[in-house]
Amino acid sequence: MSNVQRYDATAGGTVTFVNTFDVHSAADEFERVFADISAFMARQPGFIQYTLCRHIDEDKQNRYVNIALWTDVESWRNAVRHPDFQQHAKEIRSRCTNEANMYAPRQSYSVR
């Protein structure tokens, strides 16, 4: 279709942080704590966007993923080294296990 465009996603240096959570606290409590840490991250240099998503399967409602875009990996590293981040991170860690991975975009399609 003419309104779909392919982008070369290898330029620009942006990175995509994918953090998967298995939550063992109440979901609304986890989401509240996550909103606090996200408000902090959103103020740091290099932050572009994040979305916290919850698994749609009924038997996987304790599974979340955070997908975050940053201008560059060094900005993200600076943010997580910040003392305020460490305090927020403690609040998250006590409520879940997680697996975090940092990726760089290769290909992208988007409806314009």
Added chain:
Amino acid sequence: MSNVQRYDATAGGTVTFVNTFDVHSAADEFERVFADISAFMARQPGFIQYTLCRHIDEDKQNRYVNIALWTDVESWRNAVRHPDFQQHAKEIRSRCTNEANMYAPRQSYSVR
């Protein structure tokens, strides 16, 4: 900062498909096959966007993730049921193992 906005991401019905790949073929071959299947998916009703990303760690260069946005889960299901998808999927499956999960957005922050 005033240029960061928090969105309520629970409305609208969009879904986020997160598919993680451990690739055992050559990377450029995997990316080429993936581009073919993506061009097909991008033409299906309900497709919004996808980005294929590669792990940044040197020792995890065979790890990719595809993050795809769809208007709703039923549109995505219709796309993967399509016979043309099944042919493309065979080409992908012979080159990797994968773990796919479908999520619904809960919270989002974005720099405007």
